[in-house]
Amino acid sequence: MADREELEFTYSLIDRIFRLSMGELADFSGAKYDGDFSLTLEQAQRRKHEYVCEQIGIAPGRRVLDLGCGWGPLLNFIRERGATGVGVTLSSAQAAACRRHHLDVHLYDARQVSRNTFGGFDAVASLGAFEHFCSLAEHRAGRQEEIYRGLFARIAGLLPARGRFYLQTMVFGRNMIPLETLEQVDVHAERGSDAWYLALMGRQFPGSWLPLSQEQIARCAQPYFHLVSSVSGRLDYLETIRQWRRRFAEPSLSKLLLKLALVPRWLTSADFRLAFTSGVSANSVCFERELVDHYRLVFEKAV
Numbered sequence: 001m002a003d004r005e006e007l008e009f010t011y012s013l014i015d016r017i018f019r020l021s022m023g024e025l026a027d028f029s030g031a032k033y034d035g036d037f038s039l040t041l042e043q044a045q046r047r048k049h050e051y052v053c054e055q056i057g058i059a060p061g062r063r064v065l066d067l068g069c070g071w072g073p074l075l076n077f078i079r080e081r082g083a084t085g086v087g088v089t090l091s092s093a094q095a096a097a098c099r100r101h102h103l104d105v106h107l108y109d110a111r112q113v114s115r116n117t118f119g120g121f122d123a124v125a126s127l128g129a130f131e132h133f134c135s136l137a138e139h140r141a142g143r144q145e146e147i148y149r150g151l152f153a154r155i156a157g158l159l160p161a162r163g164r165f166y167l168q169t170m171v172f173g174r175n176m177i178p179l180e181t182l183e184q185v186d187v188h189a190e191r192g193s194d195a196w197y198l199a200l201m202g203r204q205f206p207g208s209w210l211p212l213s214q215e216q217i218a219r220c221a222q223p224y225f226h227l228v229s230s231v232s233g234r235l236d237y238l239e240t241i242r243q244w245r246r247r248f249a250e251p252s253l254s255k256l257l258l259k260l261a262l263v264p265r266w267l268t269s270a271d272f273r274l275a276f277t278s279g280v281s282a283n284s285v286c287f288e289r290e291l292v293d294h295y296r297l298v299f300e301k302a303v
């Protein structure tokens with residue numbers, strides 16, 4: 001899995017620029033436009049929260065766990081609905097930002113949460129974090145399914161019978177390059193090739209590796225859960241990324257000063273340059289080419 005240091009790289013480094021660009025308590029996962037791109041980003045994120053709410057039941061008196069809670073958008077929604085939310089993240093900047101908004105957030109590994117950690121929950125959600133739970137090295141060691149199965153077992157242990165788990169995650173898409181040719185995925189691969197874009201995406205999310213398909217996830221969820229519904233959000237994610245890029249690019253003096261403060265890192269770290277300043281949106285291209293896809297999965301605990 002991506003460890004603390006890798007997640008600090010992906011999320012804490014951009015903390016202030018993210019909050020200045022998107023706002024406090026903003027989402028950093030695919031929004032739910034349902035193809036209606038006349039919606040604003042905020043409306044589409046709100047629609048996603050309402051969908052999660054309908055699917056897993058967020059209501060006064062209910063306790064909900066958010067695994068990989070980011071800057072706290074779902075936890076804030078849970079609070080607005082009169083329910084109790086608990087979140088975990090491995091980004092110290094995200095945890096601090098959430099706590100400034102009085103959200104109950106812990107710097108804790110989502111893969112380790114058990115009933116002894118925070119007690120039981122009526123429902124669990126995880127948006128955009130599953131991508132980080134297995135690394136390429138763990139995949140190569142044949143451990144990917146064992147990791148996912150262990151996670152589903154622990155989540156099931158937190159829930160009552162028929163308790164629900166909402167999982168939103170990227171997976172590899174139907175045009176993913178064959179796994180036997182993975183050694184071609186390299187930043188020195190031909191510019192513009194699938195392997196090059198996949199390598200760039202990998203630099204932004206070090207330590208992370210995607211599920212091979214939604215079927216793999218559903219298989220690992222058994223016998224703890226059955227899959228209630230599954231919807232692809234690939235096109236919605238493309239629009240979300242377009243909006244993020246627009247917001248990140250909006251000029252402001254505060255952002256300029258923050259970017260200037262990152263110049264020494266830019267000068268000294270090739271990883272940083274490749275991850276954040278390559279000038280291309282590797283994620284968008286990977287979605288467009290269907291090297292990756294994106295799913296909203298609803299699971300119900302087996303009785």
Ligand SMILES: C[S@@+](CC[C@H](N)C(=O)[O-])C[C@H]1O[C@@H](n2cnc3c(N)ncnc32)[C@H](O)[C@@H]1O
Nearest residue numbers: 027028029068069070089090109110128129132
């Ligand atoms: C793409 S962000 C999504 C944040 C949030 N769920 C949202 O929708 O805005 C991924 C989140 O997963 C968290 N994460 C990844 N791996 C984790 C782990 N093993 N334990 C806890 N949090 C983790 C990151 O720290 C980050 O908060």
